Amino acid sequence: MAEQSQKLVSTKSNKLVDAGFFKKLNGMEMRIVNLAISRLNPMRPLTQSRRFEFTVKEFLDCNSGVANYADIYDTVRNAVINLGRTWVEVETLEGYDKTEISLLTERSYSKGKGRFMVEFHEKAMPYLAEIKSNYTSILLDTFGALKSEYSLKLYEIFSRWVFKGRFEISVSELKDLLGATEKYNRWNNFNQWALKPAIKEINAKTNLNITVKTIRTGRTITDLEFTIFDKSKAVEIEKKSAKRPKFPHKNKYGNYVKLDPQNPKMSSHEYGLWARDCLKILEDHYTAMADVTLEDLRNYWVFLAGNDSNKSKLGKKADFLVELKKRGYKLVLCELVGIDPKQTDLVDVNHKVCNTAPLAATGGTASRPT
Structure with missing residues (x-):
């Protein structure tokens, strides 16, 4: 895995993505987490610095999808505060049904300078450093261009499976990953207001092109099969x-x-x-x-x-x-x-x-x- 120096890249273990670490995070919190991860070197030891500082300007520079700049400092501060008390799911320890860790151990902010500091928990580092294989990398400016929280979460998932070209999941499991189970009980509503708009935005703004096939059990749509294509590779194919x-x-x-x-x-x-x-x-x-x-x-x-x-x-x-x-x-x-x-x-x-x-x-x- 080559080091990324030109553009900010967020690289994390697939174990973290597969566990749905983003389930409890909203869009703003996901943006901050990925910005912080992009400052880590995934090839270096677990003992590298876990502390990361950023300003509101640095945050906005790689998050063009943030449309409302009003009270942006308070919005980012609240997200940082929430991250400090949020536990996220990781791979389950043997003998247990669920395992969660805290992403951060420390957070600081300075209103006058619009500056923030977050420090990753040591328990999170094995998913973010010394990664030699089985990882997912996303370009921060591409990820940050998305507006919808569902688009952000789906982009994480699709980027994880783009190497395979397809991804199958049950409707109930996908709703759980997106945090949409309670909001959209009916398939039609979930598809119309969450899934379709998110796929449309991902196809329009990112390197991925997504199509979806519904799978029925009887008359009920129970599973989804996504086809994932990396459009940047298509450009390479055309040149080649x-x-x-x-x-x-x-x-x-x-x-x-x-x-x-x-x-x-x-x-x-x-x-x-x-x-x-x-x-x-x-x-x-x-x-x-x-x-x-x-x-x-x-x-x-x-x-x-x-x-x-x-x-x-x-x-x-x-x-x-x-x-x-x-x-x-x-x-x-x-x-x-x-x-x-x-x-x-x-x-x-x-x-x-x-x-x-x-x-x-x-x-x-x-x-x-x-």
Whole structure:
């Protein structure tokens, strides 16, 4: 794990995240905790200084999501006071049902200078220092740009599981982690007022793109499966794959090289020949699904859909749709369309998406690959 020197990064053990250390914390308290953690060096010994000082200005510099500056000193002070008397959950000791620790052992503040000091409890340090593996790191300015408390907590969770690309959890457990159990008893209310707005904000402001699939037990939605994609990696993929050889010019195949967007199998014979040769270029160029650009994910699907004899070593048609969904896209009439977070549950990778509603009715953004 390389040291971070340019931007403030909050790194913590996954054991702390998995235990839901943030359950009892509000948004302001989470911001302060992550700011303090960012000043620790996760690679250094447990004996490093546990004390951290910061000013209101330093706090606001990395928390653009704080919209109300009125009485900001009192707001931060109250959060620091609350942190000093809050116990957070950590991994449970063997033989017990729950284990909690105090994050802080000391707190100080100076109103005239707008300066604060917090000191981590020694019991918290094993989750914040000497971390060699199984950790989660988040950029503080990205985290701090979020406004909603639910967005902040979900971003912690999703950042924990982004390496895997998916995360499944029961609705009741997620409500507990977000501190929303009592406020939102009904799924519809929880989804409408907590979950969907938070995912929408995370997708708009952070490096992550989140989609969600509901899982029912009988008629009741009991579990959720999240797909998590790191958009910053998508940029790297696009750069890495930018030199893919060009497809042959369609004029070489005749005057009627035409795709049928409603049903690729009904495309012209000349288009089928062109698609076969283009698919070979893709197969020669790519060795892993993760390296395929958005444009070529679309191309792969169209070429495979046009003829059942066309095959790819990377996967089947549905596999390319799954990858598109992870990156926040779907296909409509064989065009790339950004997925509206409100319609995430409606995306079905098993459907023939080229036969769905016309592009003008989607409300998404489209791009025609060349």
